Amino acid sequence: xxxxxxxxxxxxxxxxxxxxxxxxxxxxxxxxxxxxxxxxxxxxxxxxxxxxxxxxxxxxxxxxxxxxxxxxxxxxxxxxxxxxxxxxxxxxxxxxxxxxxxxxxxxxxxxxxxxxxxxxxxxxxxxxxxxxxxxxxxxxxxxxxxxxx
Numbered sequence: 812x813x814x815x816x817x818x819x820x821x822x823x824x825x826x827x828x829x830x831x832x833x834x835x836x837x838x839x840x841x842x843x844x845x846x847x848x849x850x851x852x853x854x855x856x857x858x859x860x861x862x863x864x865x866x867x868x869x870x871x872x873x874x875x876x877x878x879x880x881x882x883x884x885x886x887x888x889x890x891x892x893x894x895x896x897x898x899x900x901x902x903x904x905x906x907x908x909x910x911x912x913x914x915x916x917x918x919x920x921x922x923x924x925x926x927x928x929x930x931x932x933x934x935x936x937x938x939x940x941x942x943x944x945x946x947x948x949x950x951x952x953x954x955x956x957x958x959x960x
Contacts (some may be wrong), residue, residue: 845872846944851955861955864945872901878929879958880950883918887953891916895923895950903906905934905942922957923950 846862849871852858864871880895893915900909910927916919927948934941951955 819841821942826866843880845947849851853955859955860951863947863949864936864944865947866941866942868944869955869960870948871897872905872935872944875933876929878926879956880919880922880952881958882952883916883922884947886916886918891952893919893952894944895919895924895952896950897927897950899946899948901932901934902943903934905932905941907932907946916917919950919952920953923948926950926956 843865845865846868847864848860849862849864850858876932884894895912895916897920898911898913899907899936901907907927907930910924912920912924914923932946935944936942948956
């Protein structure tokens with residue numbers, strides 16, 4: 812082996828065998844599981860996950876108003892499909908805040924974020940007291956919670 816490959820091989824062995832490297836690798840693969848998932852049943856009977864809730868609660872936050880996202884006209888006209896996920900915190904007063912979005916298209920993100928911001932919630936509860944939780948609302952374009960008009 813020439814010196815370039817020997818150095819690379821040594822670095823690879825160090826990375827594989829050191830506890831610090833293993834800890835980093837394990838931390839990167841740890842994923843928080845939702846406390847609860849909300850689902851919708853489509854017309855064909857298919858059940859889809861529409862929201863994931865995270866936190867320590869025994870009663871999930873309840874929506875007072877659930878707004879629908881408006882399918883962006885240009886994307887609908889081109890038959891563009893996709894998804895947007897809006898993550899936010901519902902605090903102990905029921906206020907939604909700290910919004911973040913991920914989407915297959917920026918226009919889907921904008922439409923989903925507008926719908927989430929128009930929605931209103933009652934806070935989650937733990938032992939009869941209101942508690943904060945994190946909410947991930949999944950918008951499929953087309954799909955539940957999306958107005959295709």
